[in-house]
Amino acid sequence: MKILVTGGAGYIGSHVVRQLGEAGHEVVVYDNLSTGHRWAILSGTLVEGDLADGERLDAVFEAHRFDAVLHFAAFIVVPESVAEPLKYYANNTRNTLGLLERVQRFGVPHFVFSSTAAVYGMPEQSMVDESAPLVPINPYGASKMMSERMLMDLGVAGGPSYVALRYFNVAGADPEARIGQATPDATHLIKVACQAALGQRERLQIFGTDYPTPDGTCIRDYIHIEDLARAHLAALDYLAGGGASAVLNCGYGRGYSVREVADAVRRVSGVEFRVDEAPRRAGDPPALVADNTRIRRELGWTPAYDDLDRIVADAWRWERKFANQ
Numbered sequence: 446m447k448i449l450v451t452g453g454a455g456y457i458g459s460h461v462v463r464q465l466g467e468a469g470h471e472v473v474v475y476d477n478l479s480t481g482h483r484w485a486i487l488s489g490t491l492v493e494g495d496l497a498d499g500e501r502l503d504a505v506f507e508a509h510r511f512d513a514v515l516h517f518a519a520f521i522v523v524p525e526s527v528a529e530p531l532k533y534y535a536n537n538t539r540n541t542l543g544l545l546e547r548v549q550r551f552g553v554p555h556f557v558f559s560s561t562a563a564v565y566g567m568p569e570q571s572m573v574d575e576s577a578p579l580v581p582i583n584p585y586g587a588s589k590m591m592s593e594r595m596l597m598d599l600g601v602a603g604g605p606s607y608v609a610l611r612y613f614n615v616a617g618a619d620p621e622a623r624i625g626q627a628t629p630d631a632t633h634l635i636k637v638a639c640q641a642a643l644g645q646r647e648r649l650q651i652f653g654t655d656y657p658t659p660d661g662t663c664i665r666d667y668i669h670i671e672d673l674a675r676a677h678l679a680a681l682d683y684l685a686g687g688g689a690s691a692v693l694n695c696g697y698g699r700g701y702s703v704r705e706v707a708d709a710v711r712r713v714s715g716v717e718f719r720v721d722e723a724p725r726r727a728g729d730p731p732a733l734v735a736d737n738t739r740i741r742r743e744l745g746w747t748p749a750y751d752d753l754d755r756i757v758a759d760a761w762r763w764e765r766k767f768a769n770q
């Protein structure tokens with residue numbers, strides 16, 4: 446298939462682009478390199494451009510006849526979305542609208558969208574399935590929920606068949622460490638803990654130790670980037686085979702606490718880095734774990750890296766290599 450990948454130079458997009466290349470697909474990446482990197486694109490060609498640049502986007506759609514669009518490009522920092530909401534609605538929602546206008550105008554048959562567990566907000570139960578109410582508690586989650594809604598309405602009106610993948614906590618790196626999380630000032634727990642173990646950060650802070658969980662710290666469902674990337678290829682196969690539009694959680698269905706993650710990073714790295722207890726971070730639900738029944742059923746997706754130490758080992762390997770680049 447010939448596939449347009451927006452945000453293909455970023456952390457998740459670049460892993461998917463690599464796997465698409467390995468599977469023999471033809472890839473065109475559209476990315477403004479605001480947080481992505483040219484070196485991370487291991488397959489296909491890059492068109493450097495902003496999604497807000499309608500003329501440039503039109504030119505890409507005129508030059509190629511795409512079988513599918515995979516849409517990763519977005520801003521992703523939750524606290525920033527609270528401070529600057531319109532920045533998030535502009536890039537995540539308005540730019541998705543502009544992209545969907547082209548998808549419709551040029552008759553692209555399939556669309557895969559990067560959604561997030563943040564659409565669930567503070568769920569009543571820690572294990573959530575796709576039918577849980579969508580009550581995002583920050584503009585980032587709301588911007589993604591609105592995009593999901595546009596996609597759904599367009600689908601009903603004869604638009605592309607689509608899969609919206611709701612990612613839980615994405616972590617780890619390419620097992621061969623060619624690419625990995627490379628965003629400066631990343632806030633993701635496993636990356637921060639690896640940076641603390643490397644001495645790039647003074648310490649790891651645990652945000653909140655008084656949650657109603659067994660050890661008092663928040664529980665999340667960490668999914669290895671390789672398994673998450675594989676879900677996108679499975680979604681493409683599913684849509685190309687005539688599968689109906691679907692919204693699917695991406696997670697392992699099992700959670701780990703912040704303390705358990707810190708212990709795993711110590712164990713894997715062999716470094717006793719400093720860990721301090723700190724107040725809760727605003728907007729963190731106590732526990733968020735994916736019910737992944739639907740993605741297993743609809744896509745036949747089965748994880749291959751469902752092991753916290755494996756996720757941490759690949760993240761650690763990448764961080765060490767990246768630090769020495």
Ligand SMILES: NC(=O)c1ccc[n+]([C@@H]2O[C@H](COP(=O)([O-])OP(=O)(O)OC[C@H]3O[C@@H](n4cnc5c(N)ncnc54)[C@H](O)[C@@H]3O)[C@@H](O)[C@H]2O)c1
Nearest residue numbers: 452454455456457476477478479480481495496518519561
């Ligand atoms: N990382 C996670 O844990 C996580 C969890 C849930 C959902 N997601 C979603 O996955 C997607 C990818 O996230 P990521 O972690 O790879 O982030 P990232 O910042 O590494 O990648 C985003 C990419 O999009 C590009 N981009 C941003 N705005 C653009 C624009 N206007 N025009 C062109 N390119 C633009 C950036 O340069 C970058 O390459 C996002 O949609 C995000 O909301 C990520």
Ligand SMILES: O=c1ccn([C@@H]2O[C@H](COP(=O)(O)OP(=O)(O)O[C@H]3O[C@H](CO)[C@@H](O)[C@H](O)[C@H]3O)[C@@H](O)[C@H]2O)c(=O)[nH]1
Nearest residue numbers: 561562563613614632633634637650651652663703726729
């Ligand atoms: O230095 C740190 C960083 C994080 N945490 C905690 O670790 C957990 C995970 O935090 P983080 O890695 O920042 O991920 P989340 O806040 O759970 O959000 C991620 O996962 C969401 C889906 O669940 C995505 O929508 C977001 O984009 C992505 O950042 C949370 O309890 C944090 O409070 C710490 O204690 N210390």
